[in-house]
Amino acid sequence: MLTEMTLGQFMPGASLLHRMDPRVKIILLFLYVVAIFLMDGHGSYALMTAVTLGLILMSGLSVIMILKSVRPIMWIILFTFIIHLFSTPGEEIAKILAFTMTWEGLDRGFLISLRLILLITASSLLMYTTSPLALTDALEDILKPLKKVGFPAHELAMMMTIALRFIPTLIEETDKIMKAQQCRGTDFSSGSLIRRAKMLVPILVPLFISAFRRADDLAIAMEARCYRGGTGRTRMKRLKVGKLDYYCIACFAVLLSGLAALTYLGI
Amino acid sequence: MLRHLLIEVERLDFIRCENLTHIYNQGMENEYKALDNVSLSIKEGEFVTILGTNGSGKSTLAKHFNALLQPASGKCFVGGRDTSDEKLLWDIRQQIGMVFQNPDNQIIAAIVEDDVAFGPENIGMKPSLIKEHVASALAAVDMEDYRSFAPHLLSGGQKQRIAIAGAIAMNPQCLVLDEPTAMLDPQGRLEVMSTVKQLNHDHSITIINITHFMDEAALADRVIVMDKGKVVKEGTPREIFSDAISMKRMGLDVPVVAEVAFRLKDRGENIPEGIMTTEELVNALCQ
Ligand SMILES: Nc1ncnc2c1ncn2[C@@H]1O[C@H](COP(=O)(O)OP(=O)(O)OP(=O)(O)O)[C@@H](O)[C@H]1O
Numbered sequence: 427m428l429t430e431m432t433l434g435q436f437m438p439g440a441s442l443l444h445r446m447d448p449r450v451k452i453i454l455l456f457l458y459v460v461a462i463f464l465m466d467g468h469g470s471y472a473l474m475t476a477v478t479l480g481l482i483l484m485s486g487l488s489v490i491m492i493l494k495s496v497r498p499i500m501w502i503i504l505f506t507f508i509i510h511l512f513s514t515p516g517e518e519i520a521k522i523l524a525f526t527m528t529w530e531g532l533d534r535g536f537l538i539s540l541r542l543i544l545l546i547t548a549s550s551l552l553m554y555t556t557s558p559l560a561l562t563d564a565l566e567d568i569l570k571p572l573k574k575v576g577f578p579a580h581e582l583a584m585m586m587t588i589a590l591r592f593i594p595t596l597i598e599e600t601d602k603i604m605k606a607q608q609c610r611g612t613d614f615s616s617g618s619l620i621r622r623a624k625m626l627v628p629i630l631v632p633l634f635i636s637a638f639r640r641a642d643d644l645a646i647a648m649e650a651r652c653y654r655g656g657t658g659r660t661r662m663k664r665l666k667v668g669k670l671d672y673y674c675i676a677c678f679a680v681l682l683s684g685l686a687a688l689t690y691l692g693i
Numbered sequence: 694m695l696r697h698l699l700i701e702v703e704r705l706d707f708i709r710c711e712n713l714t715h716i717y718n719q720g721m722e723n724e725y726k727a728l729d730n731v732s733l734s735i736k737e738g739e740f741v742t743i744l745g746t747n748g749s750g751k752s753t754l755a756k757h758f759n760a761l762l763q764p765a766s767g768k769c770f771v772g773g774r775d776t777s778d779e780k781l782l783w784d785i786r787q788q789i790g791m792v793f794q795n796p797d798n799q800i801i802a803a804i805v806e807d808d809v810a811f812g813p814e815n816i817g818m819k820p821s822l823i824k825e826h827v828a829s830a831l832a833a834v835d836m837e838d839y840r841s842f843a844p845h846l847l848s849g850g851q852k853q854r855i856a857i858a859g860a861i862a863m864n865p866q867c868l869v870l871d872e873p874t875a876m877l878d879p880q881g882r883l884e885v886m887s888t889v890k891q892l893n894h895d896h897s898i899t900i901i902n903i904t905h906f907m908d909e910a911a912l913a914d915r916v917i918v919m920d921k922g923k924v925v926k927e928g929t930p931r932e933i934f935s936d937a938i939s940m941k942r943m944g945l946d947v948p949v950v951a952e953v954a955f956r957l958k959d960r961g962e963n964i965p966e967g968i969m970t971t972e973e974l975v976n977a978l979c980q
């Protein structure tokens with residue numbers, strides 16, 4: 427069923443990762459990504475892999491579920507691996523046609539693939555442990571300094587909030603429209619690709635018309651409830667950086683210094 | 694008795710319209726006069742229903758109470774404040790909560806309590822105060838148990854009660870409801886109307902309810918009938934519905950009981966004026 431789709435990937439829970447301030451999570455993730463791109467050497471990779479696995483275990487989510495988030499980019503990873511395997515000069519393993527596989531290539535390919543997998547799992551860990559609304563609020567807060575140069579941080583966050591609210595409603599509506607068109611004899615499931623693409627028109631047109639009407643109504647309702655943009659607006663749920671977050675930041679700092687040391691020593 | 698009378702007199706006009714005219718697309722060729730010289734007043738704590746056929750200007754009038762629309766000529770005052778004064782705009786909107794027809798198109802956040810908090814957040818309330826207001830608003834519409842629900846999982850009646858909670862969380866004096874039950878089933882309609890009745894009774898919130906359902910109109914203290922942008926009749930539900938002929942002429946119905954009483958009287962039965970409830974009709978017939 428279209429309507430039973432869940433929004434985002436958020437899995438409610440009470441783990442440490444769930445309880446952290448979303449802003450801290452986003453910023454730490456950003457630093458984590460940068461670190462992964464800068465690090466080099468087997469020691470660093472081993473450390474980061476261990477840390478990521480540790481975080482997954484700590485989140486209380488199933489490891490398999492998290493690993494599944496890698497699936498969409500599996501082909502990219504495989505492709506990168508093969509390119510590295512064949513294109514790195516070094517000691518030969520085997521030769522296929524004009525291409526040479528090397529031990530160094532195997533090593534590089536493996537590390538680069540691992541890097542991609544770490545990136546994806548870490549970001550999906552953020553998505554799994556943070557509610558979409560908390561993410562929106564956090565983004566608004568992080569982007570706030572950019573308001574001075576005219577970046578519409580509040581507007582962007584409000585758009586995301588409204589999108590989150592209306593996605594299920596519009597999905598329900600699409601379902602209804604499709605059923606209505608099927609009752610009139612439209613067949614969505616057969617025919618050539620072009621024919622099927624054409625079939626989308628009788629779905630999209632009513633959907634868009636109704637979406638615009640909704641937007642109109644919503645704008646009036648928001649105005650009636652005193653909405654006048656972000657200035658002077660307070661929030662019921664204020665984000666707060668607590669003790670827990672400071673501990674996490676401290677741990678993260680230690681981790682980064684460790685990585686720096688490993689990289690410096692060339693391990 | 695005397696005291697009661699005095700209190701009646703003391704009740705102030707909360708909303709007052711003086712020769713209010715509204716013209717859509719003014720100056721263009723498709724210019725349309727939706728409100729024509731409307732004068733009316735609504736007292737503090739009153740429960741008023743506005744009736745009228747499609748296009749008679751009810752929604753247009755309602756939007757003036759909240760300064761969503763500005764009069765082309767004439768004035769509209771809310772709690773003594775002129776709605777055309779831009780400095781008072783937010784005061785006025787905070788004083789008047791609005792609930793619209795489509796429950797889906799007025800809920801803004803993906804979680805019930807966040808939506809109810811939207812209004813108070815906009816007027817810059819302190820977070821601790823917002824929490825109190827949200828809790829009491831949800832309690833007033835009897836939806837405390839749904840505070841962390843996603844709105845799209847609620848029934849129509851429940852969604853509309855959330856919309857009401859969102860409006861009263863700003864602590865308004867008056868609630869304007871524009872066909873709040875039009876898209877609901879009978880159960881949802883009952884839920885919403887009993888909530889509204891309760892808000893009027895227990896929290897003395899002034900209610901202005903626009904509706905096409907005559908049984909809802911019968912709940913009000915006073916009924917205002919609009920036709921072609923004008924106020925054509927005003928009075929208690931009894932007065933309004935006992936004149937079934939002119940209501941029909943305007944294309945409006947009367948409640949079933951009033952209709953039956955009217956027809957019986959028409960046939961020469963001896964039935965008193967202004968019958969509204971089944972009980973009254975039975976009493977009149979079985980004398
Ligand atoms: N934005 C607009 N632009 C132009 N004309 C409008 C606009 N809104 C309403 N009208 C016209 O003004 C008249 C009154 O509309 P209004 O919505 O106030 O009627 P209503 O009494 O609420 O009707 P209904 O029972 O259908 O809700 C209608 O004839 C309508 O066509």
Ligand SMILES: [Mg+2]
Pocket residue numbers: 751752753871
């Ligand atoms: Mg209307």
